[in-house]
Amino acid sequence: MAQLADTKRAHGATWSERSLRPQATRRKNPSQEDALTTPGPGAQPQTTERARVESLLRDRITTGTYQTGAQIPSMEALASELGVGKDSVQFAFNRLSDAGLLLLVEGRGTVVTDPQAPPTGPELHVTTLAGTTETWTVPGRGITNADHIRTVLTRRLARGTYPPGERVPSTRSLAEEFRVSQITLRNALKPLIEAGLLIPFQGRGTFANSRPPSVKH
Template sequence: MEQALRTRLADGTYPVRTLFPTRPALRSEFGVTGFVVDAVISRLIADKLIASVPSRGTYVLDPADPASRPERLGPDMTGRDRVEKVLRARMADGTYTVGTKIPALKRLSKELGVHEWKVRQAVRRLTDAGLMMSVMGQGTVVTDPRAPSTGSRHRVNVGGRQETWFIPRPGVTPASHVRDVVTQRLSDGTYPPGARLPTRSALAEEFGVSESPVRNALRQLKEQRLILNHVSQKALFAAPAPERKPSSEVLPDQASA
């Protein structure tokens, strides 16, 4: 933990004159006790890498710059500005390359010790600048403003593997987007014939919406007989392939939701 923090202080992940992550954020990120966090922070303070300012928090210092001493600190940049600066630095040094999904906003908020809505603000600014693109139910990917994405599909590097993200059409509703994506997954074999589909709650979490639009989307797919509801198993299944079961047939225990 201590070495990781020293590395971040040295490479600018935590910029000079900005707030250092809070103790709860560090405990959560590194999975250590408060005693360990306090001990590490004490050593970083002793080495004049950070300093605590009463009623304001703990700040990152530059040992070679007296102006960064806590008694001479001016107003801190907002959490949003700090997050934006960190994200821009990571894009510049290749940590987040074009076409790569960035960590979840909740994870970034814990790492950087700021509220999640500050991260959302920073991402929104970078999106407006054409440097990122957020896709409902998928996440946020780094983009190149010189080559904006076109079409409804976008190839994204997610943890070293390639995924196809489906971009919602302008003005599309959450229910329509869920329906379109699930339909595509049924078509391309992501959900093979007869396969059990994720639960409504799982889909709602994936798409970042409530269960209501998911329920509406799945109802439309059941009406189209693309998915079937199996009462005894309390689950939804991809409809069997036409060559194995005519569309007029249903599972023995099928019922509408």
């Protein structure tokens, strides 16, 4: 045994011993900055993660990685890239949208905008992720996200996309579709409920009125 110990001291640890030593963990993605993975002392993990995702996306916009007029990756794609929860990315999207840096367009995606020269609608030329140029229809100036969502939902009700008597998608589903907070979504639904177009049932969801009043679209 003494001879074996002397051999180890002379030649170093054996291969089997070296293989058991802890190895440095590699990052899955170089773009995942330390700020996304190392919370500060006493920080709330979710709150910290959200703030860091917002900071990273804001930096990509201000440095031109995401250029004005260009579509950016979806929330799902960014959550996967950064190794964070989708809720954190949605929070960042909402914050940057409120700051005028992003515009969330229903059914199309998210585009970078200039808060000093916001889109006035109804059309916006967008460079897509594929590198092509498309024309997107966007809400006009002065129209809030809630106004826009309410207009779209009213149109869907009038056209039968949500048939009378049928349950409409949940608040959470609609918030994800329109890429807004559930608070904004509820603000959009409230006038439709008050107008009798939608009827909420506790524990069951919200339904299109089986006998809706006339609506304009």
